[in-house]
Amino acid sequence: xxxxxxxxxxxxxxxxxxxxxxxxxxxxxxxxxxxxxxxxxxxxxxxxxxxxxxxxxxxxxxxxxxxxxxxxxxxxxxxxxxxxxxxxxxxxxxxxxxxxxxxxxxxxxxxxxxxxxxxxxxxxxxxxxxxxxxxxxxxxxxxxxxxxxxxxxxxxxxxxxxxxxxxxxxxxxxxxxxxxxxxxxxxxxxxxxxxxxxxxxxxxxxxxxxxxxxxx
Amino acid sequence: xxxxxxxxxxxxxxxxxxxxxxxxxxxxxxxxxxxxxxxxxxxxxxxxxxxxxxxxxxxxxxxxxxxxxxxxxxxxxxxxxxxxxxxxxxxxxxxxxxxxxxxxxxxxxxxxxxxxxxxxxxxxxxxxxxxxxxxxxxxxxxxxxxxxxxxxxxxxxxxxxxxxxxxxxxxxxxxxxxxxxxxxxxxxxxxxxxxxxxxxxxxxxxxxxxxxxxxxxxxxxxxx
Numbered sequence: 300x301x302x303x304x305x306x307x308x309x310x311x312x313x314x315x316x317x318x319x320x321x322x323x324x325x326x327x328x329x330x331x332x333x334x335x336x337x338x339x340x341x342x343x344x345x346x347x348x349x350x351x352x353x354x355x356x357x358x359x360x361x362x363x364x365x366x367x368x369x370x371x372x373x374x375x376x377x378x379x380x381x382x383x384x385x386x387x388x389x390x391x392x393x394x395x396x397x398x399x400x401x402x403x404x405x406x407x408x409x410x411x412x413x414x415x416x417x418x419x420x421x422x423x424x425x426x427x428x429x430x431x432x433x434x435x436x437x438x439x440x441x442x443x444x445x446x447x448x449x450x451x452x453x454x455x456x457x458x459x460x461x462x463x464x465x466x467x468x469x470x471x472x473x474x475x476x477x478x479x480x481x482x483x484x485x486x487x488x489x490x491x492x493x494x495x496x497x498x499x500x501x502x503x504x505x506x507x508x509x510x511x512x513x514x515x
Numbered sequence: 516x517x518x519x520x521x522x523x524x525x526x527x528x529x530x531x532x533x534x535x536x537x538x539x540x541x542x543x544x545x546x547x548x549x550x551x552x553x554x555x556x557x558x559x560x561x562x563x564x565x566x567x568x569x570x571x572x573x574x575x576x577x578x579x580x581x582x583x584x585x586x587x588x589x590x591x592x593x594x595x596x597x598x599x600x601x602x603x604x605x606x607x608x609x610x611x612x613x614x615x616x617x618x619x620x621x622x623x624x625x626x627x628x629x630x631x632x633x634x635x636x637x638x639x640x641x642x643x644x645x646x647x648x649x650x651x652x653x654x655x656x657x658x659x660x661x662x663x664x665x666x667x668x669x670x671x672x673x674x675x676x677x678x679x680x681x682x683x684x685x686x687x688x689x690x691x692x693x694x695x696x697x698x699x700x701x702x703x704x705x706x707x708x709x710x711x712x713x714x715x716x717x718x719x720x721x722x723x724x725x726x727x728x729x730x731x732x733x734x735x736x737x738x739x
Contacts, residue, residue: 453658455651463648466641467669470676477684490684497676504672508665511585 300388308385308393313400321373322366326405329365333358334412346417352480355413356472359406359435364464366401367443368457370394375451387513388506391445398440406432420483427488431479434491438471438498445505449512470497527720534717541710548706552621559617561710565718566610567635571678573603573722574642578671581664590737591730593660596667597649598729600642602722607639622688630682631689638674645670 316322337354346354374381374394381390410432414420421428446464450457474497478490542561550557577599584592614632615625626632648666652659682689 449662453652453655453662459651463644463666466637466644467673469637469641470673470681473681474676493676493680493684497680500672500676504669508585508668512661512665 300386300392304385304389305393305396308389309396312393312397316397316401322369322401325369326362326366326401329362330405330409330412333361333409334416338416341417348420348483349480351417351420352476352483355410356435356476356479358409358413359402359432360439360465360468360472362405362409363398363402363436363439363443364461366405367398367440367447367464368460370398371447371451371457371460374448375454378448378451382513387510390513391448391506391509394444394448395437395441398444399437402436402440403433406436421479424482424485424488427482427491428479430491431475431482431494434494434498435471435475438501439468441498441502441505442467442471445509448509452513471501528724531717531720531724534713535721538710538714538717542714545710546706556617556620557707559613560707561714563610563613563617564711565714566606566613568715569718569722570603570606570610572719573599573606573726574671574674576723576726577603578668581667584660584664585668588657588660588664590656590660591734593664594730594733594737596664598726598733600645600667601729602726604639604642606718606722607635607642611635611639618688627688629688630685631678631687634677634682638677641670641673641677 443460443464446467447457447460450459450463471494474490474494478488478494481490482488538561542558547555547557577596580592580595580599584596611632614635618627618629618632619625622629645663645666649659649663652662
């Protein structure tokens with residue numbers, strides 16, 4: 300495994316993305332339409348904290364399925380030639396970073412717009428909030444990347460992605476929702492440590508298991 | 516070597532039958548401490564709690580076999596993973612049902628949104644996705660072996676935070692969390708322990724036994 304090839308793969312992904320702007324425009328479109336839908340359904344009323352929180356995390360989840368599902372379809376076309384050029388771990392890591400960059404940017408953008416309309420809930424703990432958002436998007440992109448690559452390899456439809464990925468992500472999502480709610484109420488942040496510990500478990504396991512799957 | 520294994524298996528089967536016989540007689544007829552609310556329902560300790568221990572052990576064996584299957588794939592190992600997972604799921608389902616009976620009689624309702632109840636139901640949901648994966652990949656044997664084994668290991672990894680970390684963060688009606696006393700402190704007195712520990716061993720042995728039978732049935736079905 301070399302960092303140079305990971306970097307090259309990542310740059311290739313980002314470059315093609317910047318050329319086509321498929322994900323970028325789709326991400327912006329879904330943020331805009333969701334905000335408009337929310338505005339029409341609730342007006343400018345205050346949303347209670349648990350609902351604010353769960354809508355936010357649901358959107359992050361929706362966005363991750365959306366972005367990673369598109370990659371499954373796009374990558375399936377040239378995966379067979381990529382396998383010859385790089386190792387499994389390099390491919391997986393570059394995909395994780397690519398999804399993480401996109402997902403983190405769009406979640407942050409959504410947080411800014413969402414908070415502008417319905418109130419920023421975590422202004423005094425923004426550093427910790429960023430840690431939660433970064434961790435959760437890393438977990439989502441890790442799990443969806445390896446499942447997405449697996450689906451692309453077996454040439455199944457992208458519809459399998461949420462079916463297989465969602466159950467695995469339940470612990471991470473539950474931890475995210477409860478830790479960000481704790482942050483909003485100012486009830487300590489010991490769950491943040493547990494979130495990152497669980498993330499470490501997930502990332503380690505997927506990096507260890509993936510090479511066994513790939514070499515056939 | 517083969518002979519020794521045969522004798523160990525036979526001894527385990529006899530032990531299993533003996534222990535479960537003891538558990539069913541002593542469990543229903545022996546004296547139990549009379550506590551308010553719990554009353555006679557404390558006897559479910561011999562049937563409800565071993566189900567979860569059994570589930571963890573069986574799913575642990577399944578994920579261990581899955582790791583073996585990933586390193587060295589063979590249809591036999593794949594069958595072992597499948598059978599142990601099926602048996603673990605069955606134990607989990609039984610644990611959920613016995614827990615609901617117990618909850619109906621002590622907490623007032625079968626499903627009271629207790630974090631442990633929710634987490635274990637989610638855990639079973641996780642393994643349902645494993646069976647879905649096996650069904651979708653039924654065309655290619657080799658691929659199905661690898662992917663489902665990897666998914667099984669991942670399922671076990673996400674089961675651990677679900678069952679052992681998340682429920683402890685919030686208040687729960689179960690003993691040992693949210694300020695409730697754990698079983699170790701004073702609830703589990705000597706007379707309960709005398710049946711509880713044999714029950715654990717007996718139920719786990721039964722689960723392994725049935726899983727082995729499932730493997731043999733699967734092999735016969737493959738041959739015919």
